[in-house]
Ligand SMILES: *[C@@H]1O[C@H](CO)[C@@H](O)[C@H](O)[C@H]1NC(C)=O
Ligand SMILES: *[C@@H]1O[C@H](CO)[C@@H](O)[C@H](O)[C@H]1NC(C)=O
Ligand SMILES: *[C@@H]1O[C@H](CO)[C@@H](O)[C@H](O)[C@H]1NC(C)=O
Ligand SMILES: *[C@@H]1O[C@H](CO)[C@@H](O)[C@H](O)[C@H]1NC(C)=O
Ligand SMILES: *[C@@H]1O[C@H](CO)[C@@H](O)[C@H](O)[C@H]1NC(C)=O
Ligand SMILES: *[C@@H]1O[C@H](CO)[C@@H](O)[C@H](O)[C@H]1NC(C)=O
Ligand SMILES: *[C@@H]1O[C@H](CO)[C@@H](O)[C@H](O)[C@H]1NC(C)=O
């Protein structure tokens with residue numbers, strides 16, 4: 026593996042390997058690390074040297090790696106057995122693949138306040154809900170650690186950087202937010218069945234500021250899953266951080282958790298005291314997970330703990346972002362992401378932990394991950410290759426008994442965002458940008474589906490062609506097939522020849538007579554934007570209102586009933602999802618989606634905000650003439666529908682020309 030050695034960084038700049046730090050500046054410009062600028066990031070990357078916009082829209086396009094030599098086998102036989110196979114994972118929920126949103130950018134992504142929700146975000150979450158039943162989102166990150174819940178903020182804002190304490194050795198200034206942030210989240214839950222993880226500030230322990238826990242339970246109720254107690258505590262004492270004394274150890278962390286639990290035990294504003302906290306969320310670069318488990322922390326505090334978490338990026342782009350050391354050339358490391366090895370190598374450090382979590386009867390969560398910390402890599406993190414990498418990494422985690430994987434959302438200056446709202450001063454004429462990792466999330470939601478019974482088995486035969494089977498209640502329901510290679514000639518397409526049951530005595534299952542196939546496609550692993558999932562897309566930069574556009578293309582493949590085999594082609598590159606039963610497909614096919622025509626408004630500061638109370642009052646009766654996907658973004662016909670229905674009544678900040686539409690899943 027050529028991933029940058031984390032240890033080599035540890036010796037010089039340990040803080041650089043930490044999770045993404047995103048700071049929301051008062052001027053709405055999002056920067057990283059507090060000490061750097063977008064310009065600095067870019068000037069260190071030769072290929073993008075002439076580009077002067079934000080990282081999220083960086084035009085760098087890399088060369089796809091050449092096809093491997095020797096080539097991959099172009100015909101791979103797969104034998105599945107009805108009733109189950111050895112080594113299946115535990116049962117996974119469809120919401121396995123969720124999102125981690127840096128707290129400092131929460132209002133930019135979720136909405137301005139509880140009555141002005143970002144409609145594209147609603148649509149993006151609704152897409153997952155339609156397929157998986159619900160969505161998991163964490164709001165937190167390094168910026169949670171000293172965040173303060175306050176009564177009110179100037180000018181009615183609900184989240185702000187505390188500029189009175191601008192200097193901070195981590196580059197993470199304190200945030201202040203009001204409880205309206207929680208109301209905003211709860212309103213999002215009402216439409217999209219999103220359930221939330223929050224971060225409890227952990228820098229100040231005397232006492233811990235538990236306002237977010239009190240208010241979180243009061244406002245979010247069951248939509249609050251749990252609170253993260255400590256974000257990367259293994260880095261707390263690493264220079265230049267000074268949040269804990271030198272030598273702060275897993276035992277000291279256990280002591281802090283004990284104090285927190287003790288403090289909460291007598292707090293009457295926290296009615297639910299069980300299964301509350303997520304620990305230890307280490308970066309696993311300073312402490313190993315085993316060192317934390319060995320303290321006995323899980324057994325000691327088991328009733329207070331919701332789950333066990335780690336955070337992990339396979340590489341970092343810190344040298345480029347901070348101008349420290351030798352910047353990694355993205356082209357050199359691109360091939361590292363385009364093989365199954367990327368995921369199987371990354372998982373090894375956690376195999377003991379997922380087993381330990383299961384014996385402790387706690388979920389194991391990957392609380393923050395993405396292609397690379399410190400913004401990701403231009404040309405990798407925003408390429409089709411990242412969509413394939415993200416999916417393979419998610420499947421690998423699911424197979425190895427993680428319960429949840431949250432992929433991080435930074436801000437304008439991250440390359441890896443699953444989705445990026447336009448810069449605030451461009452929201453009047455730009456829509457959102459949907460990145461490759463969101464496609465991974467959408468596809469994973471379909472691969473696992475809403476049954477909560479999906480069990481994943483890695484049956485990979487070749488590192489460039491990861492292969493998984495998904496079982497539900499003993500029946501193989503889906504095959505997940507990858508091709509990491511770029512080769513338009515077709516010479517590196519491969520064919521999965523599979524059968525079910527195999528004629529084994531006592532095995533009731535049989536090969537289906539036909540299967541349905543969906544492709545996640547792009548011309549090359551280096552392609553940016555316009556990726557298609559079953560023919561539909563979120564378009565290029567600034568083109569999405571969060572709904573898939575284009576005609577759905579689900580292919581039917583007839584099987585050879587005499588031979589008892591099916592053959593499905595896996596083009597280079599692609600991810601191919603094979604539905605082995607009709608039920609498996611129908612369970613993840615959006616059916617109840619209503620399109621609420623409205624909302625993108627030109628020449629206004631807040632293009633796609635809408636008053637959720639209006640929507641809840643609408644009860645789904647409006648806009649039913651438009652099914653999701655039937656109306657293209659930019660069409661004005663549907664928009665007129667809502668304006669006629671609600672003349673002047675909905676709370677767009679300003680309405681001049683209506684030109685878009687959005688969809689809400691109707692409960
Ligand atoms: C693939 O292999 C199977 C059996 O191994 C064979 O029946 C089938 O014809 C082969 N398909 C192709 C396209 O070569
Ligand atoms: C995952 O858990 C299941 C039990 O539900 C177990 O059979 C399987 O071996 C575990 N997988 C791994 C990779 O540890
Ligand atoms: C949200 O912001 C808008 C515009 O600033 C304001 O009119 C509205 O009252 C705010 N809503 C809440 C709940 O604060
Ligand atoms: C609040 O708004 C007023 C008027 O727009 C402005 O002068 C003031 O600087 C704002 N205060 C803050 C803290 O943003
Ligand atoms: C949205 O939040 C407001 C609080 O600002 C609340 O009054 C309203 O009921 C919420 N709407 C929904 C649908 O939860
Ligand atoms: C992947 O791992 C296998 C087994 O360790 C090794 O043989 C192979 O060379 C690796 N491939 C790449 C591209 O790193
Ligand atoms: C996993 O646990 C075993 C047994 O406790 C231990 O020997 C091994 O070192 C652990 N693996 C890691 C990666 O720490």
Ligand SMILES: *[C@@H]1O[C@H](CO)[C@@H](O)[C@H](O)[C@H]1NC(C)=O
Pocket residue numbers: 054448450451
């Ligand atoms: C938006 O703000 C950025 C940073 O302040 C500035 O460079 C850019 O020109 C602005 N764009 C528009 C369209 O005003």
Ligand SMILES: *[C@@H]1O[C@H](CO)[C@@H](O)[C@H](O)[C@H]1NC(C)=O
Pocket residue numbers: 118158159475476477
């Ligand atoms: C799956 O689990 C989720 C979350 O616990 C739950 O809300 C949902 O009802 C479950 N679905 C089924 C089909 O059991």
Ligand SMILES: *[C@@H]1O[C@H](CO)[C@@H](O)[C@H](O)[C@H]1NC(C)=O
Pocket residue numbers: 554555564565
């Ligand atoms: C993206 O797709 C649209 C619609 O298919 C097409 O018009 C456009 O040219 C494509 N853009 C790129 C950059 O491929």
